Amino acid sequence: MTDQEGPEITFGQIDVDLDVQEILLAASQHDFAKLRRLVRTQSALPDASNVKDPETGYTPLHSAIAACEPETEGAQIDPDTLKSGAEAVKLLLQEGAIWNDLDNNDETPGCLARRIGATELYELIVDAGVRAEMLLNRLDGYEELSEDEEEEDDVKESGAKADEEGEGEVAPELVEVSAEQAATILSTAEAEAQALETEGVEANPGVTNARYLDSNLNIQQDKILDSDQNGVMMQWESDIMKKSAVALLPRPGLKVLNIGHGMGIVDGFFQEQGPAEHHIVEAHADVVAEMKKRGWDSKPGVTIHEGRWQDILPGLVGEGITFDAIYYDTFAESYADFRDFFSEHVIGLLEQDGGKWGFFNGMGADRQISYDVYQKVAEMDLFEAGFDVDWEDIPVPKLDGEWQGVKRAYWVVDNYRLPLCRFMD
Numbered sequence: 001m002t003d004q005e006g007p008e009i010t011f012g013q014i015d016v017d018l019d020v021q022e023i024l025l026a027a028s029q030h031d032f033a034k035l036r037r038l039v040r041t042q043s044a045l046p047d048a049s050n051v052k053d054p055e056t057g058y059t060p061l062h063s064a065i066a067a068c069e070p071e072t073e074g075a076q077i078d079p080d081t082l083k084s085g086a087e088a089v090k091l092l093l094q095e096g097a098i099w100n101d102l103d104n105n106d107e108t109p110g111c112l113a114r115r116i117g118a119t120e121l122y123e124l125i126v127d128a129g130v131r132a133e134m135l136l137n138r139l140d141g142y143e144e145l146s147e148d149e150e151e152e153d154d155v156k157e158s159g160a161k162a163d164e165e166g167e168g169e170v171a172p173e174l175v176e177v178s179a180e181q182a183a184t185i186l187s188t189a190e191a192e193a194q195a196l197e198t199e200g201v202e203a204n205p206g207v208t209n210a211r212y213l214d215s216n217l218n219i220q221q222d223k224i225l226d227s228d229q230n231g232v233m234m235q236w237e238s239d240i241m242k243k244s245a246v247a248l249l250p251r252p253g254l255k256v257l258n259i260g261h262g263m264g265i266v267d268g269f270f271q272e273q274g275p276a277e278h279h280i281v282e283a284h285a286d287v288v289a290e291m292k293k294r295g296w297d298s299k300p301g302v303t304i305h306e307g308r309w310q311d312i313l314p315g316l317v318g319e320g321i322t323f324d325a326i327y328y329d330t331f332a333e334s335y336a337d338f339r340d341f342f343s344e345h346v347i348g349l350l351e352q353d354g355g356k357w358g359f360f361n362g363m364g365a366d367r368q369i370s371y372d373v374y375q376k377v378a379e380m381d382l383f384e385a386g387f388d389v390d391w392e393d394i395p396v397p398k399l400d401g402e403w404q405g406v407k408r409a410y411w412v413v414d415n416y417r418l419p420l421c422r423f424m425d
């Protein structure tokens with residue numbers, strides 16, 4: 001290249017930038033016809049629905065929503081603008097726009113809609129999030145199933161006995177996703193999953209249950225941290241634990257099963273309710289040692305089951321033990337683990353007549369829209385598994401100093417939604 005020749009890429013880059021700006025402009029003007037043309041056919045960009053403005057980080061979804069913001073703070077959004085905004089948002093979502101991409105202000109399109117009071121647009125994005133997450137969860141199951149089948153083939157080839165437990169149980173609903181659909185959905189959903197942290201019911205992305213159970217714990221007066229300084233359990237959750245225990249175990253003489261002892265907060269409140277039987281499943285050796293040090297093994301009605309619930313619960317079902325109340329609050333488990341818990345195990349353990357169960361509802365709690373999406377995802381999966389759920393809102397006090405020394409503030413939303421689940425009538 002000589003000095004006179006400009007770098008070729010510059011001209012190409014200018015074209016690309018112009019294309020990006022044209023799409024973002026059409027989105028912000030809610031110019032439906034032009035936007036559709038640009039994202040569907042005319043643009044040379046491979047993923048036109050997800051282009052980004054380099055300065056603001058706005059995607060077309062952000063642009064369409066931001067354009068609804070009234071000029072005067074606190075003013076109502078003009079209904080016509082809201083209507084055309086909703087059309088633009090629907091179009092973009094249909095064309096594969098990622099519902100939870102972040103702009104340079106760390107806001108997803110849904111966060112932006114919520115901030116400017118565009119509730120209708122917020123709900124559209126929440127619904128898109130629910131669809132994407134449901135599909136992603138199904139595809140995870142699909143991948144697991146393929147792996148299981150491969151393993152099963154390996155086992156059969158080696159002449160060993162195939163493990164019968166749980167085999168093929170997720171297959172019927174999964175075959176409805178064709179390979180072509182799966183590929184399209186997967187590429188969008190995988191990008192989306194990066195922003196929505198669904199790695200644990202307690203929401204600690206990147207920590208696996210096996211790694212956690214292997215790590216040394218730092219058990220303090222007001223919190224438990226794992227060896228990466230992730231908050232395993234914290235004192236500020238006490239009010240939530242108390243309300244959960246009382247809702248699940250309203251009177252003395254009932255049988256309760258708690259999965260995950262942690263700091264023993266919920267178990268302490270269960271004890272106050274005077275249970276006839278109080279079973280606790282705990283997998284971490286440090287927590288078990290601490291429990292014994294504090295005399296939990298000799299408290300009234302208490303039986304400690306040392307190990308992972310995945311290994312313990314089938315034995316309890318085998319013995320025919322049932323409970324009036326079950327509580328689930330583990331750490332570093334995936335949503336798939338949780339779904340497996342309630343769709344495969346609760347049915348054999350919960351009293352058919354009036355039994356209630358609950359869980360620590362911390363999924364996606366580091367962002368309101370993620371919390372709302374995961375409430376709906378869980379509700380749909382619970383329904384599919386045969387449970388009704390009532391939610392009670394509990395205000396969470398402002399948490400600031402609590403996060404000192406903790407790797408990540410896993411709770412940001414204002415209200416905790418306490419779930420109370422029962423078998424459907």
Ligand SMILES: C[S@@+](CC[C@H](N)C(=O)[O-])C[C@H]1O[C@@H](n2cnc3c(N)ncnc32)[C@H](O)[C@@H]1O
Nearest residue numbers: 260262263264265266283284308309329330331
């Ligand atoms: C968030 S803490 C529970 C806090 C408890 N609700 C309380 O009130 O203090 C999670 C607990 O689940 C335990 N745990 C994690 N994975 C588990 C598993 N697969 N089976 C049983 N316990 C598990 C952890 O060791 C930890 O003690």
